Amino acid sequence: MDLKWDDERTRKFVTNVGLITSKGAHGNNIMAAEWTHHVSYAPSLMAVCIGPNKATLENIRETREFGVHLAAFDQNVLSSISGGSTGKEVDKIAVLKELGVKFYNASKIDLLMLEDAVMQAECKLMQEVELGDHTMMVGEVVEIISREKEPLIYRGGKYWNFGDQIEKPEQAVLDRIKELVEKNKK
Numbered sequence: 001m002d003l004k005w006d007d008e009r010t011r012k013f014v015t016n017v018g019l020i021t022s023k024g025a026h027g028n029n030i031m032a033a034e035w036t037h038h039v040s041y042a043p044s045l046m047a048v049c050i051g052p053n054k055a056t057l058e059n060i061r062e063t064r065e066f067g068v069h070l071a072a073f074d075q076n077v078l079s080s081i082s083g084g085s086t087g088k089e090v091d092k093i094a095v096l097k098e099l100g101v102k103f104y105n106a107s108k109i110d111l112l113m114l115e116d117a118v119m120q121a122e123c124k125l126m127q128e129v130e131l132g133d134h135t136m137m138v139g140e141v142v143e144i145i146s147r148e149k150e151p152l153i154y155r156g157g158k159y160w161n162f163g164d165q166i167e168k169p170e171q172a173v174l175d176r177i178k179e180l181v182e183k184n185k186k
């Protein structure tokens, strides 16, 4: 079946907001991508699913490099700007710089990285996979930093703050679960 992008039934996913930087025929660019995931530890691989004709997709195909950032709770406006227009028509990096957002040169690849995100990973394209109407760009991480800052959460087309940690169940409940797992071992 096909589902529209804003179908309520698919808006139950809770995601990070990925901010993907790239450089190529469309210059230095940034886009927002909720479909950003860590998919392997060793080697460390990150995947981003990108819709057709986006400047980011074309830039990455050209240079085989991209920056993956996880937006912090105070980067919601930055995310909306990155997702609100295409780098084919707007120099979003210039817009953000004029708003005071800071970028720096990546150390292992040749593009701009965003400062102050929760995580910043420099990636080299390892594989491109066509998946329905999106293309998954899988990158090998060649440099990564992170900082203690709360992430920006995305759900139902809206931004949210990270919630409270859920307490562990009481020891008696944990013991009972252990007992049941033992009893039902195959």
Ligand SMILES: Cc1cc2nc3c(=O)[nH]c(=O)nc-3n(C[C@H](O)[C@H](O)[C@H](O)COP(=O)(O)O)c2cc1C
Binding pocket: 017, 029, 030, 031, 032, 033, 034, 035, 036, 049, 050, 051, 053, 054, 055, 056, 057, 079, 080, 082, 083, 084, 085, 086, 087, 088, 154
């Ligand atoms: C919060 C948010 C999440 C988004 N997630 C994705 C995504 O995972 N994949 C995608 O292709 N587009 C996603 N978009 C839309 C792109 O960011 C948007 O189409 C952008 O204009 C593409 O920029 P570009 O053409 O400069 O690459 C998202 C937008 C927002 C605001």
